[in-house]
Amino acid sequence: MSPLLTVEGLTVAFPGVQAVRGASFTLDRGECLAIVGESGSGKSVTARSLVGLAGDRASVKATTLDFDGTDLTGLDERGWRRIRGGRIGLVLQDALVSLDPLRTVGAEITEALRVHRDVPRAAVHDEVVELLTRVGVPEPEVRAGQYPHQLSGGLRQRALIASALAGRPELLIADEPTTALDVTVQARILELLDRLKAEGTALLLISHDLAVVSRLADRVAVMYGGLLVEEGPTREVLDGPRHPYTRALAAAVPSAAARGTRLAPVRHSGPPAGPDGCPFAERCAHADDVCRDTPPPPAPLRCHHPESGPVARAVFIGPEGVFIGPGGRALDEPGAVPPARGAYGTTPGAPDPRAVGHGVSLSGIGDTLLTVTDVTKRYGGREVVRGVSLRVDRGEALGIVGESGSGKTTVARIVLGLAKPDSGSVTFAGEPWSALPERRRRPLRRRIQTIVQDPLGSFDPRHDTGTLLGEALAFAGVPRRERRARALELLERVELPASVAGRRPAELSGGQRQRIAIARALAPEPELLVCDEPVSALDASVQAQILDLLTELRSALALSLLFISHDLGVIHHISDRVAVMKDGEVVETGEATSLLAAPSHPYSRELFAAIPALTRADA
Amino acid sequence: MKINTRPARHRALRAVAARAAGAVAVLWGAATLAFFALALIPGDPVTIMLGPFTTAPQSIRDQIAADNGLDKPLFERYLAYLGRLAQGDMGESYQLQKSVAAVIGEALGPTVELALAAVVIAIVLAIVSAVLTAGREGRLRGFVTSWELVAVSLPPHWLGILLLTAFSFQLPIFPVVGVGGPSALVLPALTLALPIIGVLAQVLREGLEAALAQPFAVTARARGLSRRQVRVRHALRHAAVPLATLSGWLAGTLLGGAVIVEAVFGRPGLGALALQSATNKDMPVLIGIVLVSALTFVVISALIDAFQLLVDPRVRT
Numbered sequence: 046m047s048p049l050l051t052v053e054g055l056t057v058a059f060p061g062v063q064a065v066r067g068a069s070f071t072l073d074r075g076e077c078l079a080i081v082g083e084s085g086s087g088k089s090v091t092a093r094s095l096v097g098l099a100g101d102r103a104s105v106k107a108t109t110l111d112f113d114g115t116d117l118t119g120l121d122e123r124g125w126r127r128i129r130g131g132r133i134g135l136v137l138q139d140a141l142v143s144l145d146p147l148r149t150v151g152a153e154i155t156e157a158l159r160v161h162r163d164v165p166r167a168a169v170h171d172e173v174v175e176l177l178t179r180v181g182v183p184e185p186e187v188r189a190g191q192y193p194h195q196l197s198g199g200l201r202q203r204a205l206i207a208s209a210l211a212g213r214p215e216l217l218i219a220d221e222p223t224t225a226l227d228v229t230v231q232a233r234i235l236e237l238l239d240r241l242k243a244e245g246t247a248l249l250l251i252s253h254d255l256a257v258v259s260r261l262a263d264r265v266a267v268m269y270g271g272l273l274v275e276e277g278p279t280r281e282v283l284d285g286p287r288h289p290y291t292r293a294l295a296a297a298v299p300s301a302a303a304r305g306t307r308l309a310p311v312r313h314s315g316p317p318a319g320p321d322g323c324p325f326a327e328r329c330a331h332a333d334d335v336c337r338d339t340p341p342p343p344a345p346l347r348c349h350h351p352e353s354g355p356v357a358r359a360v361f362i363g364p365e366g367v368f369i370g371p372g373g374r375a376l377d378e379p380g381a382v383p384p385a386r387g388a389y390g391t392t393p394g395a396p397d398p399r400a401v402g403h404g405v406s407l408s409g410i411g412d413t414l415l416t417v418t419d420v421t422k423r424y425g426g427r428e429v430v431r432g433v434s435l436r437v438d439r440g441e442a443l444g445i446v447g448e449s450g451s452g453k454t455t456v457a458r459i460v461l462g463l464a465k466p467d468s469g470s471v472t473f474a475g476e477p478w479s480a481l482p483e484r485r486r487r488p489l490r491r492r493i494q495t496i497v498q499d500p501l502g503s504f505d506p507r508h509d510t511g512t513l514l515g516e517a518l519a520f521a522g523v524p525r526r527e528r529r530a531r532a533l534e535l536l537e538r539v540e541l542p543a544s545v546a547g548r549r550p551a552e553l554s555g556g557q558r559q560r561i562a563i564a565r566a567l568a569p570e571p572e573l574l575v576c577d578e579p580v581s582a583l584d585a586s587v588q589a590q591i592l593d594l595l596t597e598l599r600s601a602l603a604l605s606l607l608f609i610s611h612d613l614g615v616i617h618h619i620s621d622r623v624a625v626m627k628d629g630e631v632v633e634t635g636e637a638t639s640l641l642a643a644p645s646h647p648y649s650r651e652l653f654a655a656i657p658a659l660t661r662a663d664a
Numbered sequence: 665m666k667i668n669t670r671p672a673r674h675r676a677l678r679a680v681a682a683r684a685a686g687a688v689a690v691l692w693g694a695a696t697l698a699f700f701a702l703a704l705i706p707g708d709p710v711t712i713m714l715g716p717f718t719t720a721p722q723s724i725r726d727q728i729a730a731d732n733g734l735d736k737p738l739f740e741r742y743l744a745y746l747g748r749l750a751q752g753d754m755g756e757s758y759q760l761q762k763s764v765a766a767v768i769g770e771a772l773g774p775t776v777e778l779a780l781a782a783v784v785i786a787i788v789l790a791i792v793s794a795v796l797t798a799g800r801e802g803r804l805r806g807f808v809t810s811w812e813l814v815a816v817s818l819p820p821h822w823l824g825i826l827l828l829t830a831f832s833f834q835l836p837i838f839p840v841v842g843v844g845g846p847s848a849l850v851l852p853a854l855t856l857a858l859p860i861i862g863v864l865a866q867v868l869r870e871g872l873e874a875a876l877a878q879p880f881a882v883t884a885r886a887r888g889l890s891r892r893q894v895r896v897r898h899a900l901r902h903a904a905v906p907l908a909t910l911s912g913w914l915a916g917t918l919l920g921g922a923v924i925v926e927a928v929f930g931r932p933g934l935g936a937l938a939l940q941s942a943t944n945k946d947m948p949v950l951i952g953i954v955l956v957s958a959l960t961f962v963v964i965s966a967l968i969d970a971f972q973l974l975v976d977p978r979v980r981t
């Protein structure tokens with residue numbers, strides 16, 4: 046039987062941009078193909094081309110675009126409208142803004158129902174409720190009458206999926222369906238998609254997150270620069286990636302095993318390729334003139350010099366929250382290879398010469414820097430933080446992991462002295478901290494600095510980054526004439542070119558912005574850096590670079606970190622110790638590797654099982 | 665909404681109360697401003713009442729002044745004036761021997777008719793032009809946008825005169841002056857509507873384009889809706905939301921435009937009355953017109969806010 050969807054030589058161009066360069070893939074009923082790649086690689090454009098919605102300015106060409114015997118290339122607008130929603134459902138990338146905010150969820154689903162199916166008016170309501178029930182929305186009757194802003198992100202995503210399913214499509218395209226969501230919510234959406242797949246819907250899953258994909262996809266296609274560079278069964282691609290980009294992508298996933306090593310591959314920057322050459326050539330260590338001038342060989346492995354051999358092996362956290370090592374053995378079984386360990390990770394078997402922190406010895410390491418004792422904080426009668434006790438030693442990184450709403454950020458605000466605990470106390474460097482009146486705390490504030498998820502909101506949009514850093518330095522008491530030199534030093538410290546000083550934050554990429562936020566936080570030479578989801582808004586590869594930077598700074602400056610994240614891989618990569626929070630309480634604290642490998646609290650087990658994670662063992 | 669009815673109702677009541685207080689404040693401010701501004705204008709009210717050509721003896725003049733309370737100090741007159749206003753009494757016209765309320769009442773009808781006609785024309789044409797041209801390139805759009813620019817930037821009476829010449833003197837389709845049936849309303853209302861169409865269409869088009877660029881618009885098309893359906897069912901409501909910011913401008917344009925349009929087309933109405941009373945220094949009537957204008961402003965912004973509540977569930981909760 047021929048596949049449900051056959052795409053051959055799909056090319057999409059916008060004026061000035063070649064967004065997709067000859068993509069070919071097929072998809073069967075009940076099968077899940079995942080397209081992964083960093084943002085801007087052309088995933089969404091590929092997805093939208095399949096329903097003829099690549100955009101007015103897109104020029105879409107394909108040798109074959111066949112859906113169940115229908116040639117999509119020859120469709121006019123009316124023909125497309127029969128396909129859209131009725132045979133191919135599309136769940137757009139931005140779940141939070143993909144439902145019309147001025148209409149009820151029920152109205153949106155009704156609209157989708159009536160376009161393709163002749164549902165009698167009287168039956169519409171029941172059908173809407175049934176669809177909402179099917180995607181696991183609780184209290185569907187109530188929800189149908191609500192507006193998107195009254196729903197949580199997870200519910201909005203479900204409602205959106207329900208509206209995409211209303212026309213009973215045979216193929217569902219889900220573009221980054223979990224990106225904007227919380228980990229536990231993510232897990233449930235993935236379960237839902239898995240169930241749809243089991244019911245026979247073909248699934249085209251798009252993601253920048255390898256870990257998400259590894260759970261669901263039967264096959265994976267990796268995209269870079271508009272090219273599907275490598276394609277194959279999920280396990281094969283993840284366990285033995287052969288294209289240099291896929292290998293870099295797999296290596297960039299933060300994990301326990303990669304602790305203390307650089308995540309981002311050392312950047313090669315070679316000359317850019319010609320228009321037909323390999324898009325990865327600029328970043329590829331193996332690029333030569335052949336790569337730059339001739340089109341990469343045809344699918345499935347579009348590389349002139351594919352790699353093989355000892356690579357980072359991909360292993361998974363199974364649903365039970367246990368590491369499954371190479372060969373499918375759990376890590377606590379005899380004979381399994383434990384993840385590498387060490388405060389500044391001299392990782393055996395990781396010969397990367399830039400692995401940081403070899404034998405760094407730092408004075409005062411191990412003294413207690415921050416103590417949080419039995420802190421409770423109420424907002425509007427609700428205890429947001431309840432009896433939390435934490436400790437951060439000098440030079441140590443304490444990770445706090447938990448769902449959003451578990452009180453992580455409130456703890457951060459209390460540590461920063463921005464919120465006052467209702468009971469309990471915080472001491473810093475052996476002195477009272479939370480108990481100090483603001484007047485006495487202000488001069489000490491420079492010793493604790495912070496980095497947040499999206500720093501843009503904390504920057505004055507009118508100022509260029511040079512001015513922003515200058516202000517931070519003034520705050521730190523640096524005399525005016527030294528500020529410029531210090532600002533340039535800070536930029537160098539965070540690996541940004543001096544030219545960035547003349548640009549405004551809005552003109553910078555997410556990664557560059559986060560570097561500026563770090564530079565600003567470093568200006569007063571703090572001892573403790575409170576990082577609240579500092580990499581959650583970033584792409585995997587940028588995330589890796591920022592984590593590398595933080596790790597490097599930590600060892601170079603003897604910084605202590607209080608690092609908050611919902612991402613287990615990130616937490617594991619950066620923390621020495623981990624605290625797990627739920628509903629305002631710390632349910633479990635412990636040394637990172639042992640806690641994450643064998644959580645003792647039932648909630649930790651549940652949380653870790655929910656998190657799609659892909660870890661790396663240096664076998 | 666079924667949930668949280670209590671606090672919602674509570675909030676709604678508070679909002680209405682705040683609104684009413686605001687309206688009273690605006691009216692009071694307008695009354696005060698009008699009173700003092702007109703009191704400071706040079707010219708003796710008694711002379712105005714008597715007309716420029718009468719020569720009455722001083723005793724009669726004093727009598728008239730006393731009858732009208734004009735011999736009292738300014739502040740006392742102000743308080744008395746506020747007191748009367750509070751009871752809905754706007755005084756007597758100096759010239760027309762009628763109460764101000766009656767004078768304005770007569771003039772209000774034609775002006776409201778004109779303004780309503782203009783607003784309806786403006787909304788319909790603006791929606792049509794915005795829906796047809798939003799997010800499209802091409803000749804129609806180029807024509808419509810340059811036309812809007814002209815309509816917005818020309819002083820409105822030029823257009824009136826242009827329309828007058830074109831339609832009535834050259835092509836006698838519509839009557840030129842006076843009142844009398846709907847056909848006499850067409851040209852004045854159109855004249856008044858033109859600058860409003862220009863601005864509304866621009867705002868609507870921008871709003872439509874912003875809405876069409878949102879993921880939910882693409883989602884709607886991914887369900888199989890046509891472009892037109894997406895525009896009408898989804899995007900138009902979004903485009904209507906920013907209209908709230910225009911309420912002040914709309915009230916001002918309608919009132920100011922009415923003065924000019926009524927003068928140009930020789931229509932009776934509030935605008936014509938304003939001109940006439942200004943020329944005659946008929947202060948009670950002028951003050952009355954200022955108050956009615958302020959009231960119009962308050963009513964229009966309340967209507968637009970109510971409309972926004974209806975359209976946008978996000979401001980309801």
Ligand SMILES: Nc1ncnc2c1ncn2[C@@H]1O[C@H](COP(=O)(O)OP(=O)(O)O)[C@@H](O)[C@H]1O
Binds near residue numbers: 063091
């Ligand atoms: N409507 C458009 N007009 C012009 N360029 C576009 C448009 N949509 C996408 N692109 C370009 O196409 C490329 C791929 O984008 P996209 O498919 O959104 O990437 P991804 O989904 O992988 O993040 C990018 O360079 C992007 O700038």
Ligand code: SF4
Binds near residue numbers: 290325326331341350
């Ligand atoms: S084709 Fe050449 S440049 Fe491209 S990934 Fe392969 S080796 Fe690197």
Ligand SMILES: [Mg+2]
Binds near residue numbers: 085089090138220
């Ligand atoms: Mg995308």
